[in-house]
Amino acid sequence: xxxxxxxxxxxxxxxxxxxxxxxxxxxxxxxxxxxxxxxxxxxxxxxxxxxxxxxxxxxxxxxxxxxxxxxxxxxxxxxxxxxxxxxxxxxxxxxxxxxxxxxxxxxxxxxxxxxxxxxxxxxxxxxxxxxxxxxxxxxxxxxxxxxxxxxxxxxxxxxxxxxxxx
Numbered sequence: 001x002x003x004x005x006x007x008x009x010x011x012x013x014x015x016x017x018x019x020x021x022x023x024x025x026x027x028x029x030x031x032x033x034x035x036x037x038x039x040x041x042x043x044x045x046x047x048x049x050x051x052x053x054x055x056x057x058x059x060x061x062x063x064x065x066x067x068x069x070x071x072x073x074x075x076x077x078x079x080x081x082x083x084x085x086x087x088x089x090x091x092x093x094x095x096x097x098x099x100x101x102x103x104x105x106x107x108x109x110x111x112x113x114x115x116x117x118x119x120x121x122x123x124x125x126x127x128x129x130x131x132x133x134x135x136x137x138x139x140x141x142x143x144x145x146x147x148x149x150x151x152x153x154x155x156x157x158x159x160x161x162x163x164x165x166x
Contacts, residue, residue, distance in 0.1 A: 039132065041130065047110070049075065053069040068114075072157075085106050089103040098119045101165060114160075
């Protein structure tokens with residue numbers, strides 16, 4: 001006998017959704033909470049959802065892309081979906097690397113990443129506080145939070161930003 005449990009909604013609802021967002025230092029109960037309390041972090045999340053994705057928003061429908069990309073796009077309000085920066089280059093999700101990336105011109109080249117924390121965390125050395133200041137990354141705090149979510153059955157996706165491609 002096999003028992004399937006489903007905390008992500010993938011089996012029962014056929015789709016993923018964004019239920020929580022956290023950084024090494026802060027927790028946000030929703031995308032709206034992050035948008036109101038941490039504008040810089042929200043903007044990086046928004047860049048990942050829009051530019052580092054193979055799905056597109058067509059009216060009220062989100063087409064193409066994988067379930068993670070659809071969940072990130074669906075978490076944005078229609079007013080958040082304006083693409084105001086220039087996409088330079090995009091590398092779709094690679095199942096061997098377990099991440100995707102995109103280079104976007106945001107007053108300079110910015111490389112955004114989305115993928116498996118175990119693949120991206122070795123490259124993370126800094127974070128942003130809720131005011132947008134770059135600070136040292138508290139790896140232990142992040143790992144503790146990530147463990148808490150995965151024990152609850154949640155899928156954790158790491159969104160990161162840098163100025164180099166890996």
